[in-house]
Amino acid sequence: MDEERTAAWWGRRAWELLSAVRARAPLVHCVTNLVSMDIAANALLAAGASPAMVHSLREVPEFTPRCDAVCVNVGTLSEGWLPSMRAAASAGRPWVLDPVAAAASEFRMEACLSLLALRPAVVRGNASEILALASRSLAASSSSSTTTFKGADSTHDSGDALQDAKALARSTGAVIAVSGAVDYVTDGERVVGVSNGVAMMQKITATGCAATALIAAFLAVVEEPSDAMAAAACALAVFGLAGEIGMESGAKGPASLRMHLIDALYCLDVQTVTSRVKISLHS
Ligand SMILES: Nc1ncnc2c1ncn2[C@@H]1O[C@H](COP(=O)(O)OP(=O)(O)OP(=O)(O)O)[C@@H](O)[C@H]1O
Numbered sequence: 001m002d003e004e005r006t007a008a009w010w011g012r013r014a015w016e017l018l019s020a021v022r023a024r025a026p027l028v029h030c031v032t033n034l035v036s037m038d039i040a041a042n043a044l045l046a047a048g049a050s051p052a053m054v055h056s057l058r059e060v061p062e063f064t065p066r067c068d069a070v071c072v073n074v075g076t077l078s079e080g081w082l083p084s085m086r087a088a089a090s091a092g093r094p095w096v097l098d099p100v101a102a103a104a105s106e107f108r109m110e111a112c113l114s115l116l117a118l119r120p121a122v123v124r125g126n127a128s129e130i131l132a133l134a135s136r137s138l139a140a141s142s143s144s145s146t147t148t149f150k151g152a153d154s155t156h157d158s159g160d161a162l163q164d165a166k167a168l169a170r171s172t173g174a175v176i177a178v179s180g181a182v183d184y185v186t187d188g189e190r191v192v193g194v195s196n197g198v199a200m201m202q203k204i205t206a207t208g209c210a211a212t213a214l215i216a217a218f219l220a221v222v223e224e225p226s227d228a229m230a231a232a233a234c235a236l237a238v239f240g241l242a243g244e245i246g247m248e249s250g251a252k253g254p255a256s257l258r259m260h261l262i263d264a265l266y267c268l269d270v271q272t273v274t275s276r277v278k279i280s281l282h283s
């Protein structure tokens with residue numbers, strides 16, 4: 001990463017990308033799980049994007065090419081939805097994969113691996129999901145274990161998945177984002193850490209899914225596909241910052257944090273973003 005990419009540089013970049021989302025209102029096509037639809041659509045709207053939850057295979061080939069970015073999330077996968085996911089991923093738009101509970105079943109893991117082969121720009125998962133995906137995708141080289149499995153929740157810290165995330169990025173060409181107390185974002189060579197967020201965000205279902213949808217919105221406004229790393233890091237920072245401000249705004253628990261987080265995302269201003277985004281190069 002270039003030397004000039006200081007914390008201040010990242011703060012300005014995050015503001016630039018959030019402002020571009022607000023100005024251009026990218027249409028983000030989400031083929032996402034049933035639990036996440038509401039919070040993902042609301043997070044996209046609050047950030048200034050336009051969400052569309054469309055999953056019929058009758059519509060996807062016609063609809064997705066007209067969208068600015070795509071979010072594919074396997075959280076409530078069923079046989080009927082997988083062809084829609086594959087079609088949306090193949091529509092030629094920049095897209096993000098969320099491998100929710102990748103290790104839940106062989107069907108789900110195979111689905112994730114087949115989606116990975118369709119070259120997402122970014123994969124965002126929690127540490128357990130990235131470890132599971134890497135251990136199957138890189139069977140020979142990975143040393144990870146997924147013996148503790150809690151479905152959509154992580155049983156690992158994000159740092160536990162960092163080496164596998166780098167290896168997965170190198171083998172797939174995707175930027176890999178591992179969420180957690182620190183979100184790590186890597187293209188296989190460089191790693192940035194995003195330290196925004198509050199632990200209470202884990203107690204709201206589908207915050208990770210909403211973060212993935214936001215990454216898709218940020219991907220839609222970057223100038224170059226090679227900026228996928230900046231899109232992922234800045235989206236995660238902005239989302240985490242909204243969580244911090246939500247908590248400071250009087251949230252008493254997960255339900256009120258959900259409300260305050262969405263309000264905070266909507267209200268973010270230049271001063272807050274440039275001074276509070278915490279992204280740094282991880283050595
Ligand atoms: N301990 C933590 N401290 C601060 N922020 C956190 C912490 N854990 C998670 N987050 C933030 O919460 C958001 C969701 O991340 P998480 O890792 O919980 O996703 P997930 O497990 O995929 O969630 P879900 O499957 O419910 O959508 C991210 O923005 C992340 O940065």
Ligand SMILES: Cc1ncsc1CCO
Nearest residue numbers: 033035075076100152206
């Ligand atoms: C709880 C849950 N189950 C399938 S998807 C989902 C939302 C969090 O990923």
Ligand SMILES: [Mg+2]
Nearest residue numbers: 100126208209
């Ligand atoms: Mg998740």
